[in-house]
Amino acid sequence: MITRPKPQKNRLRRTMMFMNAQKPGLIKDAYIYGSDSIILDLEDAVAENQKDAARFSLYHTLKTIDYGDTEVIVRINGLDTPHWQEDIRCVVAGGADGIRIAKCESAKDVKTVEEHALAAEREFGVEEGRTLIMAALESPKGIMNAYEIVTASPRMFGCAISGGDFRKSMHVQIVKGGIEMLAARGQMLLAARAAGVQCFDTMYPNIDDMEGFKAEVSQNREMGFDGKSVVNPKQIQFVHETFAPTKKEIAYAEKLIRSFNEQVDAGVGVYTVDGKMVDIPFFEDAKRILALARACGVYDGDL
Amino acid sequence: MINAVGREIPDELLKDGKEVYQGKFYMNGKYVKKDSPRTKRYETPQESKVCKNIREASEKCGAHDGMTFSFHSDFRNGDYVASMVAKVLVEDMGLKDLTIAATSLGSAQDLIADYITKGKIVGIQTSGVRGRIGEVVSAGKLKTPAIIRSHGGRPRAIEAGEVHIDIAFLAASSADCYGNAKGTGGKNNCGSLGFAVPDSHYADHVVVITDTLLDFPSLPATISSIDVDCVCVVNSVGDPAKIASLEARMTDNPRELMMAENVAGIIAATPYFKTGYSFQTGVGGPSLAVTRFLEKHMVEKNITMGFALGGMSSAICKLQDKGLVKQLLDTQDFDKGAIEHLAAHPDHHEICTSQYANPANKGAYVNKLDFVVLAALEIDTHFNVNVITGSDGVLRGAPGGHPDTAAGSKCCIIVTPLVRGRMATVCKDVVTVTTPGDCVDVLVTDYGIAVNPLRSDLMECLDKAGISYVTIESLQEKAYSLVGTPDDLEWEDQVIAIVEARDGTILDVVRRIKPLQLD
Numbered sequence: 001m002i003t004r005p006k007p008q009k010n011r012l013r014r015t016m017m018f019m020n021a022q023k024p025g026l027i028k029d030a031y032i033y034g035s036d037s038i039i040l041d042l043e044d045a046v047a048e049n050q051k052d053a054a055r056f057s058l059y060h061t062l063k064t065i066d067y068g069d070t071e072v073i074v075r076i077n078g079l080d081t082p083h084w085q086e087d088i089r090c091v092v093a094g095g096a097d098g099i100r101i102a103k104c105e106s107a108k109d110v111k112t113v114e115e116h117a118l119a120a121e122r123e124f125g126v127e128e129g130r131t132l133i134m135a136a137l138e139s140p141k142g143i144m145n146a147y148e149i150v151t152a153s154p155r156m157f158g159c160a161i162s163g164g165d166f167r168k169s170m171h172v173q174i175v176k177g178g179i180e181m182l183a184a185r186g187q188m189l190l191a192a193r194a195a196g197v198q199c200f201d202t203m204y205p206n207i208d209d210m211e212g213f214k215a216e217v218s219q220n221r222e223m224g225f226d227g228k229s230v231v232n233p234k235q236i237q238f239v240h241e242t243f244a245p246t247k248k249e250i251a252y253a254e255k256l257i258r259s260f261n262e263q264v265d266a267g268v269g270v271y272t273v274d275g276k277m278v279d280i281p282f283f284e285d286a287k288r289i290l291a292l293a294r295a296c297g298v299y300d301g302d303l
Numbered sequence: 304m305i306n307a308v309g310r311e312i313p314d315e316l317l318k319d320g321k322e323v324y325q326g327k328f329y330m331n332g333k334y335v336k337k338d339s340p341r342t343k344r345y346e347t348p349q350e351s352k353v354c355k356n357i358r359e360a361s362e363k364c365g366a367h368d369g370m371t372f373s374f375h376s377d378f379r380n381g382d383y384v385a386s387m388v389a390k391v392l393v394e395d396m397g398l399k400d401l402t403i404a405a406t407s408l409g410s411a412q413d414l415i416a417d418y419i420t421k422g423k424i425v426g427i428q429t430s431g432v433r434g435r436i437g438e439v440v441s442a443g444k445l446k447t448p449a450i451i452r453s454h455g456g457r458p459r460a461i462e463a464g465e466v467h468i469d470i471a472f473l474a475a476s477s478a479d480c481y482g483n484a485k486g487t488g489g490k491n492n493c494g495s496l497g498f499a500v501p502d503s504h505y506a507d508h509v510v511v512i513t514d515t516l517l518d519f520p521s522l523p524a525t526i527s528s529i530d531v532d533c534v535c536v537v538n539s540v541g542d543p544a545k546i547a548s549l550e551a552r553m554t555d556n557p558r559e560l561m562m563a564e565n566v567a568g569i570i571a572a573t574p575y576f577k578t579g580y581s582f583q584t585g586v587g588g589p590s591l592a593v594t595r596f597l598e599k600h601m602v603e604k605n606i607t608m609g610f611a612l613g614g615m616s617s618a619i620c621k622l623q624d625k626g627l628v629k630q631l632l633d634t635q636d637f638d639k640g641a642i643e644h645l646a647a648h649p650d651h652h653e654i655c656t657s658q659y660a661n662p663a664n665k666g667a668y669v670n671k672l673d674f675v676v677l678a679a680l681e682i683d684t685h686f687n688v689n690v691i692t693g694s695d696g697v698l699r700g701a702p703g704g705h706p707d708t709a710a711g712s713k714c715c716i717i718v719t720p721l722v723r724g725r726m727a728t729v730c731k732d733v734v735t736v737t738t739p740g741d742c743v744d745v746l747v748t749d750y751g752i753a754v755n756p757l758r759s760d761l762m763e764c765l766d767k768a769g770i771s772y773v774t775i776e777s778l779q780e781k782a783y784s785l786v787g788t789p790d791d792l793e794w795e796d797q798v799i800a801i802v803e804a805r806d807g808t809i810l811d812v813v814r815r816i817k818p819l820q821l822d
Contacts, residue, residue, distance in 0.1 A: 233560075
C-alpha cells in the first residue's frame with residue numbers, strides 16, 4: 001500500500017497533466033513523463049455510466065502506484081451531479097494530494113467541498129486538512145467570483161481557467177493571440193496573486209499544433225501564470241523550459257541579492273544595480289526567481 | 304562448461320575445436336585459412352544461362368540428398384523464393400536430409416516448417432527463426448540443433464568453412480541472362496542485396512532467381528555473372544507490400560518518443576558526437592524516432608554525420624538529402640523511400656554482410672561505428688541482451704547485426720520499455736544471451752536510464768550534461784515490483800538451438816521447453 005507524503009500547498013506546478021482515471025494503461029505510470037502534477041479525471045473523460053468503475057480504478061491506483069514526487073490531484077464531478085460526494089470519499093480514502101473542483105462558481109462551492117473532504121478525512125482516519133483544493137473556473141460567474149473563491153479555504157492552493165467551457169459561455173472561439181480570454185485570464189491572475197495562491201492556464205487542445213501551443217505558453221509566462229494544464233506528454237518539456245527563469249534573469253537575481261546583502265551591511269535602503277533603482281521588493285522577487293530556478297533544475301548556486 | 308556470460312554449454316558441443324565464449328575480441332589476431340568453393344568450368348561459350356525452371360537449374364547444379372542450400376533475406380517478409388525453391392527440392396525432386404543456410408527465416412518461409420516436421424529438412428543455420436519455423440524448431444522437430452548466427456557471424460562461418468553451401472538460390476529484383484543481378488531495376492525491388500553477396504562468392508553453385516530479365520550486360524551488378532551457374536525467371540520474387548512499406552512509420556507514441564529523445568540526448572552528451580561521427584539504428588518505434596531527435600542536436604551544434612550503417616529507412620535518407628549525412632552504407636532497405644534512394648544517390652552505397660560486420664575479416668564497418676541504437680526482448684542486470692527467445696522460451700527473433708554492432712561500436716545504446724504487458728524486459732537473467740553484456744553500454748527505458756558500470760567515462764559525460772541515471776538493478780526491481788517476479792522456465796535436456804557468438808564460439812544454447820501441463 002502506498003502512503004503519499006503530506007501535500008505541500010506551495011510547490012512547483014508548471015505542468016498539470018490530465019489523465020482519464022478509468023484507463024489503467026495511462027495512469028499506471030503517468031509520472032514517467034515528468035509533469036509536476038497529474039490530474040486524474042473522474043469528470044468529463046469518464047462516461048456517465050462508468051463513474052463507479054473509474055472511482056474503483058482510481059482508488060486502487062492511488063493505493064498501488066508510487067507516483068513519487070509527482071503531485072496527484074483528482075478532478076471530481078461537478079457539484080450539480082450525483083457523483084461528487086462519492087468522488088470526494090474516494091479521493092480522500094485513496095490519499096490523493098488534492099481535489100480540483102470542476103465548474104467552481106462561488107466561495108460556497110469551495111466550502112461545500114471542504115466540508116465533505118473534512119468528513120471523509122474523519123471517516124477514513126486521514127489527517128484533517130491534508131487534502132488540498134484547487135478551483136477550476138469555467139464560467140463568467142466563476143471568473144467574476146475568483147477572489148472569493150480562492151480565499152474561501154485554507155486548503156486552497158490555486159485556480160485554473162478552463163477554456164473549453166468558458167469560451168462557449170462567452171460565445172467565442174480560440175483565437176491566435178488569446179484576445180478572447182484576455183480579460184478572464186487577467187482577472188483570475190489578479191485574484192490569485194491578491195490571495196497569494198497559484199494560477200494556471202487552460203490546456204491547449206490542438207495537440208499537433210506545436211507552434212500555436214508554444215505561442216500560448218509563452219504568453220502565459222509573460223502574463224504571470226505559474227503553470228499550465230497539458231493533455232499530452234509531448235507538451236511538457238516546452239512548458240518546463242518556458243517557465244524556468246532564463247540565464248539572464250538568474251544572473252541578475254544573483255547580482256541583486258549579493259549587492260543587497262552588502263548594502264544592508266552598510267545601512268543603505270534604495271540604491272542602483274546596473275543603472276536601475278532597486279529596493280526591498282526587488283530583493284524579494286530575486287529570491288523567488290532563484291528558488292524557482294533551483295526547483296526547475298537550472299540553478300545550483302549557493303544563494 | 305560455463306562460458307564468459309555464465310552459460311552452461313554441453314561438452315558434447317565442444318568438439319572439432321569449438322570453444323565456449325570467452326569475452327569480446329578473444330579471437331583477435333588469429334589467422335584463418337579461408338574455405339574455397341568447388342566450382343564448375345563453363346568454357347564453351349553459351350548464349351544464356353536462363354533455365355526453364357527451378358528444377359532444371361537445381362538438376363544442372365547437381366542437387367541431391369544431404370546438401371546445404373542457402374537463401375538471403377533482403378526481400379524480408381515478402382520473399383517468395385525460399386519457399387518456392389524448398390517446394391521444388393522437397394516435393395518435385397523428393398530430396399531429403401537437407402540443410403538450409405539462410406540469412407534469416409520468418410513467416411514468409413512457413414512452408415519450411417512443414418518440411419522440418421516431415422524430417423526432409425534436418426538442419427537450419429540462420430540469423431532469424433521466426434514464425435512457424437521458430438515454433439517447430441522449439442518443439443524439437445529439427446533433427447540437429449539450429450545454429451543461430453549474427454549477420455557478421457554468418458560470413459565468418461562461411462569463410463571458415465564451418466558452413467559450406469552447395470547451392471545458393473539467390474533472389475534478385477533484376478538480372479541479365481548471364482546472372483549479373485541486383486536488388487533494383489525490376490518489378491519487385493528490395494534495394495540493397497548485401498545479404499546475398501558472400502553466398503555468391505563461397506557457394507559451389509549459384510542460381511539467380513528473378514522476375515525481371517534485363518538486357519545483357521546489366522551493370523553495375525551486385526552479383527557478378529562470373530559467380531553464377533544458372534538464372535531462373537519466375538512470375539514474382541516477392542510480395543511488394545511485405546518487402547518494404549512505403550515509408551517506415553515514425554511513432555507518435557509518447558512513451559517511445561520520450562525514450563527516443565533521451566537516446567538522442569545521451570548521444571549528444573558523449574565526446575563521439577562530433578562532425579564525421581557514425582551511427583546505426585533500427586526501424587522499431589523508438590529506434591527510428593532517434594533519427595528525428597538527433598537531427599535537432601546536429602543542427603543546433605552544426606554537426607554532420609560521416610556515415611550511417613546497416614538497414615536504411617526514408618528517415619536517414621532524408622537526412623542525407625539535407626546534407627547532414629555524408630555516406631550511407633546499406634545492407635538492407637526497410638522502406639520504398641530507401642530503395643529508391645539507393646538507386647538515385649551516389650553516396651548511398653550497397654555493402655555486403657562481410658563488409659558490414661564480419662569479425663574475422665580485416666576490418667568491418669561496425670568497427671568504425673560510434674553509436675548504435677538497438678532494441679531488446681530482454682536485458683538482464685549484467686547487460687546481457689536477448690533478442691531471440693520469447694519469455695516462453697520459444698524462438699521468435701533474430702540477432703541480425705545486434706551482437707556485431709554492439710561489439711564494434713564505441714557506444715551501444717539499448718532502448719526498450721521496462722515492461723511489455725506482464726513481462727519484465729529488464730530482468731535478472733535473460734532467457735538466452737544473444738549479445739554479451741560487455742558489448743552493451745547504456746540502457747534507456749521509459750522508467751530511467753542505466754549505464755554499464757564498465758563505462759564510468761560515459762557516466763561522467765551524462766553527469767556533465769545533467770542527464771540522470773540509475774543502476775540497472777533498480778530498474779529490474781522496479782520492473783518486478785510492477786509485474787511480479789517471473790517463474791523460471793522449465794526446460795528439457797534436448798538442445799534445439801546453438802547461439803554462436805559472432806567470433807564462432809558458443810554463447811548460449813536453447814533447450815526444448817517443457818510442454819505446459821495443466822493440472
